[in-house]
Amino acid sequence: MTQAIASAVVHDLIGIGFGPSNLALAIALQEHGQVHGHLDVLFLDKQADYRWHGNTLVSQSELQISFLKDLVTLRNPTSPYSFVNYLKAHGRLVDFINLGTFYPCRMEFNDYLRWVASHFAAQSRYGEEVLAIEPVLHQQQVEALRVISRDIQGQHHVRTTRSVVVSAGGTPRIPEAFKALKDDARVFHHSQYLERMTRQPCINGQPMRIAIIGGGQSAAEAFIDLNDSYPSTRVDLILRGSALKPADDSPFVNEVFSPQFTDLMYQQGTAERERMINEYQSTNYSVVDIDLIERIYGIFYRQKVSGIARHVFHSLTSIDSATADGQGIQLALRNAASGEVSEQHYDAIILATGYERQMHRQLLAPLANYLGEFEVDRDYRIVTDPRCKAGIYMQGFCQASHGLSDTLLSVLPIRAQEICASLYAHDQHDKPVSLTDERVLAAV
Ligand SMILES: Cc1cc2nc3c(=O)[nH]c(=O)nc-3n(C[C@H](O)[C@H](O)[C@H](O)COP(=O)(O)OP(=O)(O)OC[C@H]3O[C@@H](n4cnc5c(N)ncnc54)[C@H](O)[C@@H]3O)c2cc1C
Structure with missing residues (x-):
């Protein structure tokens, strides 16, 4: 490999992937940061620019969820990043109301997501594929994480962060x-x-x-x-x-996609969680x-x-x-x-054979000694060996513990809020005092 470009910055969080999950998190962090102080956050996505399943956007395809389950409304209906505000900003609010639908076409929802993402250009890098997440060790403890990526020109980049959130979506x-x-x-x-x-x-x-x-x-x-x-x-x-x-999208069944259902699901043992997922397979x-x-x-x-x-x-x-x-x-x-x-x-x-959800295993393989079987806490943080002080969160890989909404748009704003709260708590309690810029560079 050619000499990697190493950054001396120690980020608070690096997000892997900048799909809807991390976009919702970027907004939640920005809005929370306005009151409680901003974290240093960066999102990396392998696509050359923002696209939401771009090669599937045939003209007839429609969103399979209400537009009210956009990136923010469930958490903060007054956020400027709502789908309604996007319509207003694009002069289509009245026309959309006239359509009389909760289900915009996916092309329009893609445009909404691109519009939101354009507001986070300073915190995002496109055309960078994350290859691995490695431990930064100090006295046998994982003090931070090293994120290795490769850009479109083949140039490798190495960055250091206190936490990562893996939101890389499915693999064909x-x-x-x-x-x-x-x-x-x-x-x-x-x-x-x-x-x-x-x-x-x-x-x-x-x-x-x-x-x-x-x-x-x-x-x-x-x-x-x-x-x-x-x-x-x-x-x-x-x-x-x-x-x-x-697809069963009848109202009682749809309650499995409510934020409260995530609590119910998480409180169950493994067998009951599996039974609940099987019972509602026909929703998705x-x-x-x-x-x-x-x-x-x-x-x-x-x-x-x-x-x-x-x-x-x-x-x-x-x-x-x-x-x-x-x-x-x-x-x-x-x-x-x-x-x-x-x-x-x-x-x-x-x-048209669906997607697997295994990318987290590949990206986090260098941390295998600290991770066990990818058990996840309620706040989407992977339960690690006590030697791991860095925070490792996942979105879209927690269906087995958090329910069917995990791979969908259903609870994005609420999940983002939960991860945001956990990151701030983690930032206050676990910040490693010894993580100096010199040590970070020495580790690269
Ligand atoms: C065709 C299609 C239609 C869908 N329609 C709906 C719908 O109508 N309603 C609904 O609720 N759900 C729908 N889904 C489910 C979908 O998973 C969610 O809508 C949503 O995309 C999940 O967001 P995400 O950010 O978790 O994952 P994704 O949207 O998959 O985003 C993951 C991002 O990570 C990037 N990435 C992956 N690997 C790496 C890497 N190694 N390094 C850097 N970046 C990486 C990708 O480029 C991508 O931008 C649909 C899924 C598909 C495939």
Whole structure:
């Protein structure tokens, strides 16, 4: 590695990722700091600029949560960073009211998040991927943390901080059968959808046969987009389940996404937490908004009327194998009901196969001796060995202990407030007296 750029500053907090979770935290820290004194905070994001799942923003996609669950309203409805204030600042408040919806399109919510992020330019660095978080040791104690990152030019950076908050989001899940094809441009995860579609022949109207693997919201959105935007495509929707199932967003069930539910969940033992997560899976995982399901059903029904079968719906179907050659991608599809295996040929495959939440393990691996099994306190701080004085917080990796809202937008402002309070308490009680700039540089 080339000589790393090392900073002598000791930050109070470095945030890994600058998605909605850390953006909500940046606001909470700013608003709290105006009264109690500001912390030195920096957020690093690997993307070149602010984007919220930018390659998935097809024009029909809508927010799956009320706009009132923006970055601030649950915590401070008078904050200037509310979605309503964004609408006002952009001259669309009246028009949005006329729309009569709680669910803006995701493109607009992305624009809202970008607008908020632009107010935090001084505290954020884009185009820097964090590679590792290491201990800064003094007398066998972890006094601080060293954050190693790499920028777009390949330059490494080393920074020191008293605390980190890991909010790096999900990592695309690639099913086993497709792992060998990960470098094939014709096979891609839904998280790359818009960018990869610009390189497909159907953009110029050439015929293509495309398979979408998955039965959740992303699969449904990709199906509608291919149907509407690319008339030369024939699409096979391939899912293990027997049907596209609706997301349950009915009001009593929605209470699992309330801040109070986080307390209830956290107070339970492991078995009961698991049971509660399983009970409410149908709010978020492998489910689709009902209006999209109805649209897709309508498309298949009209095919029956016309007798022209452009698309195929393969339910109860798993992929036995995937192989590629110059002609395309061959899939061996197994029907779970009949056991029958059929070979199908495609020009492109879209993996709408969800996300894994493992990034924290990779980033925090150098601290493994102090971390145990990633048990998390109620304030989202990882329970560490007493030798670790530095604070390590996580957002989006605490579903098992804090509930289904952890990976969503549902409780962002409240969670930010809780982490903010913990950071200030930590700052007052645990500040290591021996952490001088000289020692920090010596450790780099
Ligand atoms: C397509 C899609 C639609 C969704 N729609 C909704 C919705 O409508 N409602 C809802 O409640 N939830 C939705 N979600 C769930 C989603 O997780 C949350 O909306 C939200 O994005 C979580 O914010 P986050 O900041 O925790 O994670 P993310 O938004 O994933 O942000 C993580 C950030 O970390 C950065 N990063 C990752 N690794 C590194 C690294 N090593 N170094 C530096 N930076 C890094 C990434 O570039 C990214 O900007 C959706 C998810 C997807 C994928």
